[in-house]
Amino acid sequence: MPSAAGNTPGKLPFVVWVLAAGTFLMGTTEFVIAGLLPELAGDLGVSVSEAGLLITAFAIGMIIGSPTMAMATLRLPQRQTLILALTVFSLGHVVAALSSSFTVVLIARVVTALVTGAFWSVGAVIATTAAGPAASARAMGVMIGGLTLANVIGVPLGSFVGQYVGWRGPFWALAVVSALAAAVIGRCIPAREEHVGVSVRSEIGALRHGRLWLALSAAMLIMGGVLATYTYITPLLTDRAGIPEGAVPLVLIAFGIGALGGTTTGGRLGDRLPMATTITAAAATTLVLFLMIPLSAHPVTATALVFLMGLTGFTVNPIVTALAVRFAGNAPTLTSALTTSAFNTGIAAGSAVAGTALESSLGLTGPPLVGTMIAALTLLPLIALAVCGTSRAGRIVAQRRAPAGELIEEPAEVRSPL
Incomplete structure (x- = not known):
């Protein structure tokens, strides 16, 4: 490699x-x-x-x-x-x-x-x-x-x-x-x-780091907020915005394009301005999901908001994943697996709560409201990370070549860009 x-x-x-x-x-x-x-x-x-x-x-x-x-x-x-x-x-x-x-x-x-x-x-x-x-x-x-x-x-x-x-x-x-x-x-x-x-012990020992759990919490919450809304976006588009069923896939492609742009943006800015980027993106996601409640009754605004939901929500993902791996120090494998679990836990929980809201008196606006509240909670671990990260050094995995030509990972103390 x-x-x-x-x-x-x-x-x-x-x-x-x-x-x-x-x-x-x-x-x-x-x-x-x-x-x-x-x-x-x-x-x-x-x-x-x-x-x-x-x-x-x-x-x-x-x-x-x-x-x-x-x-x-x-x-x-x-x-x-x-x-x-x-x-x-x-x-x-x-x-x-x-x-x-x-x-x-x-x-x-x-x-x-x-x-x-x-x-x-x-x-x-x-x-x-x-x-x-x-x-x-x-x-x-x-x-x-x-x-x-x-x-x-x-x-x-x-x-x-x-x-x-x-x-x-x-x-x-x-x-x-x-x-x-x-x-x-x-x-x-x-x-x-x-x-x-x-080392299995070092992998498990990495779970003691508080900043790691803050990053995982942010990953879970941002996906929970976005997917709570996205899971039930089709009835919102057809029954509330009046978009024909045949045109719904085009709106979903717009979401995918926005999400692709978000991951690219997060990847580009995350190495230089990780906390500023994630906090801004999480706040923007909360606003977009909130605006979907009153503005999703029109096809144009509904489509624009679906695109922005993908763009802002997925900006957070690559940054919190990279931060979680960095906080794990010389035990990144279990941590990267836990980020996957965190994302899927957020998806499962967010969509389940949104389904309950959809069946309530809130109707079609229930899922966006649930998504708004979950996305807003993402700001809590992100702000805590920003505070913790300004006064502590981060640990990353450095590589050195052994005499036999093998690569060995070593923990190296560096100043985190948080």
Whole structure:
């Protein structure tokens, strides 16, 4: 893996872009089910609501599986872990595509979620280490951008293909492409540079740092606020804004473009102005979600607010993820896995509370109101981080080359840019 020192100034290592492609595949498989539910339910002989469990199972698998798989694979070489994760990911899609049993497909989804957590936890460490501390947030922006791009391109394309060739078609495509990605990953991370000295005790010990939990709390809350609104955005657009159902995908693409712009912005500004950027973005997200309550009755303003919701909300993600890995010092693997769990916990909890609000007297404005309150709470851990970060040094992982040519990670005290 290229070291940060050897990078061309202003350019990220190629391996970061390869890892982003991997997150694109995994983001696509997580959300493409939503566009295939009717076809999948009919083919497997279950109701649409039962088929929806395939989405829930994946989210739960990510919440539980990310830290579990991170610890289970801790002593494996990083390259081997990534290749193994992509291989199992591919096989899981093959099993699902060949099966006519809903139970088997459900189990396959859980397994793919587990290895997705392993890929993310290790990939985030490799990306931030390869980019170096001066560009770690930008590297995370690129990786999270892969997930965001999945919503802009992967999910709509998968849904479109599935409508013509059946739901198994996208599963076969994901199986083939992920197998190819495993081969590319194997060539991008040389074996002689993959070994990292790790300790289960140090990984668990990193959880004692208070700033780490503040960053994880911010990650959970910002996603909870945005997804509380986004989960039920379709009825808001059709029944309140009067947008035709056929035009809703175009509005959702606008959200994806905004989210992609947000991750890019967060990645660019996060290394230089992390706290100013996150606090401003969280405050802007709160305002956008609040304005959606009175201004979502018009198609133009509703579309603009959906775009801004993605732009402001996703600006926070790469920064808090990079900060969490930095605060973990020489134990970043479990921490990067916990960020995945934090995001998915926020998504699950936010959408659940928003669903309750939707069924209440608040009606269609309930989800944006819930999202506003959750997003506003994001400011609390971010402000606490800004206060704590001004008086304490941050710890990052530095690399040195051992005599045998292996890379060993060492904790290095540096002045944090907080």
